[in-house]
Amino acid sequence: RALIEHAERQRFRALCTNVKVIEDTRVEDLITEGEGSSLRAVGVRTDNAQHPEVRGDLVVDCSGRAALWKKWFQS
Numbered sequence: 001r002a003l004i005e006h007a008e009r010q011r012f013r014a015l016c017t018n019v020k021v022i023e024d025t026r027v028e029d030l031i032t033e034g035e036g037s038s039l040r041a042v043g044v045r046t047d048n049a050q051h052p053e054v055r056g057d058l059v060v061d062c063s064g065r066a067a068l069w070k071k072w073f074q075s
Contacts, residue, residue, distance in 0.1 A: 022051050027061045030072050041072075 031043040031053060034074065043055030061067050 020054075022046070022048060022049075022054065025051065026066075027063065027068070028061075029068075031055065 025046045025048040027044045029045040030041045
């Protein structure tokens with residue numbers, strides 16, 4: 001399984017050159033803009049010193065059960 005995941009990761013990175021993958025990083029909070037009904041998420045804050053903020057049209061948090069998205073969307 002590890003070999004398959006490694007091969008898929010390499011293939012994905014080769015095909016999607018406009019995607020940044022930051023490994024071993026925990027998403028700590030959302031970055032939002034606007035107020036009320038125009039409030040929207042524009043990125044995330046992380047525990048990674050080299051990438052403390054990641055902004056983008058789409059940010060995928062692959063933390064699994066440890067992800068905090070339920071807390072963020074409730075607040």
